[in-house]
Amino acid sequence: MNEAHSDHHDSTSLESIKSHRFFWMITFVIAISLFLVYVALSLYQSSGTLQLDLSRPGYDSARKEAIKDTEVFKGFAADGAISQPTLEEFNKLYSQKASEALINIDAFSGDALSDQTLGLN
Amino acid sequence: MRFRPILLIVAVVGGVIFLASHQASAATTITPEMITRIKEHCVENLAGLNRLHQTDAFLRNNRGNLYREISDKLMVPFNRRVASNQLDPGNLLTIAAEYNSEYNKFYSTYIAYDNALSQVLDIDCSREPVAFYNALLEARDKRQELSKINTTIKDLVWRYGKEFGEFKTNYEKEHS
Numbered sequence: 001m002n003e004a005h006s007d008h009h010d011s012t013s014l015e016s017i018k019s020h021r022f023f024w025m026i027t028f029v030i031a032i033s034l035f036l037v038y039v040a041l042s043l044y045q046s047s048g049t050l051q052l053d054l055s056r057p058g059y060d061s062a063r064k065e066a067i068k069d070t071e072v073f074k075g076f077a078a079d080g081a082i083s084q085p086t087l088e089e090f091n092k093l094y095s096q097k098a099s100e101a102l103i104n105i106d107a108f109s110g111d112a113l114s115d116q117t118l119g120l121n
Numbered sequence: 122m123r124f125r126p127i128l129l130i131v132a133v134v135g136g137v138i139f140l141a142s143h144q145a146s147a148a149t150t151i152t153p154e155m156i157t158r159i160k161e162h163c164v165e166n167l168a169g170l171n172r173l174h175q176t177d178a179f180l181r182n183n184r185g186n187l188y189r190e191i192s193d194k195l196m197v198p199f200n201r202r203v204a205s206n207q208l209d210p211g212n213l214l215t216i217a218a219e220y221n222s223e224y225n226k227f228y229s230t231y232i233a234y235d236n237a238l239s240q241v242l243d244i245d246c247s248r249e250p251v252a253f254y255n256a257l258l259e260a261r262d263k264r265q266e267l268s269k270i271n272t273t274i275k276d277l278v279w280r281y282g283k284e285f286g287e288f289k290t291n292y293e294k295e296h297s
Contacts, residue, residue, distance in 0.1 A: 052182060097190060113260060
């Protein structure tokens with residue numbers, strides 16, 4: 001008796017799903033897209049892309065500064081022989097980039113967050 | 122044997138108490154005068170920290186791209202070419218490996234610093250000055266760590282250039 005009742009219940013719920021197929025499909029698609037958005041945002045946050053993303057709201061000035069330098073640096077070719085001219089070529093390229101890197105910028109110095117700068121002492 | 126779980130519980134509880142007291146002692150270094158000053162300068166400091174947050178994001182992108190270019194487009198291809206020509210690279214390989222390791226530290230430390238600074242900006246300093254100051258101390262530590270790594274990277278750029286100079290001199294001596 002119980003088994004028959006259960007079978008009847010199953011068949012009615014199956015019929016209900018079949019008759020509302022479009023509704024269930026939309027619900028399923030929304031659920032999957034929400035899950036994928038969650039995965040994408042988790043990756044965006046955990047990979048560190050979030051911190052490097054200058055397109056975030058409030059980063060207008062940083063964005064404008066970053067757009068200025070659009071020149072693509074080709075670098076040094078990994079293949080080929082080593083000769084006097086290739087060493088000179090590398091020397092020129094490396095000196096150019098090294099001078100940019102070694103420029104006297106006090107990047108990320110602790111002073112910017114010191115008590116004195118913030119007027120706390 | 123029966124005492125092991127008890128010992129474990131005692132150790133955990135002791136650890137928690139120690140950490141809590143450590144945090145509390147960090148918080149107690151804030152004097153009432155300092156709390157007043159934090160509240161007084163709250164608005165201007167938040168504005169300044171917001172500006173710093175933006176400048177740092179730009180600086181991180183700018184320096185990060187430059188450091189990546191030096192490694193990917195100069196050090197790595199040059200080391201490969203030296204290896205394919207069966208020449209002695211000297212210390213070039215070691216310096217490049219050290220440089221990559223420091224860059225990875227720079228990458229992860231910046232994320233930690235940015236998160237710490239975001240936390241500072243999320244705290245209302247006029248209502249929670251102690252929490253604000255503690256978060257500020259954390260951000261300051263991360264920033265100092267980042268500054269140290271940045272200095273190490275610059276030093277490695279200089280060392281690689283110097284090592285290349287020696288490699289070039291040796292090559293010229295051997296092939297003149």
